[in-house]
Amino acid sequence: MNEEKKVSIVGVPMDLGQIRRGVDMGPSALRYAGLIEEIKSLGFDVQDYGDIHIHRSTTGTDQEQNLKNLQEVIKTSEELCLELDEIISKGGFPLVLGGDHSISIGSIAGISKHYKELGVIWYDAHADLNTAETSPSGNIHGMPLATNIGLGHPYLLNIGGYSPKIKPENIVIVGARSIDEGEKALISEMGIKVFTMHEIDRKGMTAVMEETIAYLKERTDGVHLSLDLDAIDPVDAPGVGTPVLGGVTYRESHLAMEMLAEAEIITSAEFVEINPILDNKNQTADVATELVSSLLGKKLI
Structure with missing residues (x-):
């Protein structure tokens, strides 16, 4: 990334896409971890736009068609979409701080309209390809990737105002190790490229990222990184709502971010699902801050 470029930060303290409280404090945890100061130290002009207002029902939790908090998620998504549309129009690199992963419904909606062929790297333990019909839980944070390819409510x-936001062939899922049956069928049907932990273990992260970068470079004109901290093993990132053992290591994740920085393909990013209540001394936010730094080009030497 060009060091003259602006990094525009937006927090989305959303916890309505799932049921475990605490993930709404993710943006605050990242700021407390020194994220803004770290990015500035790399020579970037940083503008923090603060947090999107989260609309909460005064009548309690609604469940509509197996979709928890649907109306609240819609309102927040619309506001985030407008905010990111404006940021990109001003020439900023959007860096979104979650919040649960349902925020990517709004973030990708605001970003994708600026690209003809937006690519997405979904760095996550989960595929997030459920719909109301296939979701075991009704939690919308398990549905954003399906929504973005045009499936869902x-x-x-x-x-x-448009759908779909991205094409299935422009997606690469990295780090998956917990995939529901309906998601498996959709991955096969749509031909979505997935590197599970099995592939990462067999090939190594270097080969996985080389393939990911080559695959997206030839078919996209911009790439959005959507990084769920639960992609990383709970030993390194304990503060997440849906931890899954056997994840990507801290070092592998650093390598992945460094390779993306060198390839200069990432045009926007979001870091989601940090839950400080479940964390150990803000460890997960510290890890996320370091990964953001690597993505933006920080090097050891």
Whole structure:
């Protein structure tokens, strides 16, 4: 990334896409971990736009068609979409701080309209390809990737006024190790490229990222990184709502971010699902801050 470029930060303290409280404090945890100061130390002009207002129901939790908090997620997604649309129009690199992973419904809606062929790297233990029909839980944070390829509730699909936001062939999922049956069928049907932990173990992260970069470079004009901290093993990132053992290591994740920085393909990013209540002395936010630094080009030497 060009060091003259602006990094524009938006926090989305959303915890309505799932049921475990605490992930709404993720943006605060990242700022407390010194994220903004770290990015500035790399020579970037940083503008923090603060946090998107989260609309909360005064009548309690609604569940509509197996979709928890649907109306609240829609309102927040629309506001985030507008905010990122404006940021990109001003020439900033959008860096979104979650919040649960449902925020990517709004973030990708605001970003994708600026690209003809937006690519997405979904760095996550989960595929997030459920719909109301296939979701075991009704939690919308397990549905954003499906929504972005045009599957799901019409109101979610139409955030930003268009659908789909991304093509299945422009997606690479990295680090998956917990995939529901309906998601497996969709991955096969749509031909979505997935590097599970099995592939990472067999090939090594270097080969996985080389393949990911080569695959997206030839077919996209911008790439959004959506990084869920639960992709990383709970030993290194304990503060997440849905931890899954056997994840990507801290060092492998650093390598992945460094390779993406060298390839200069990432045009926007979001870091999601940090839950300080479940964390150990803000360890997970510290890890995320270091990964952001590597993505933005920080080197050891």
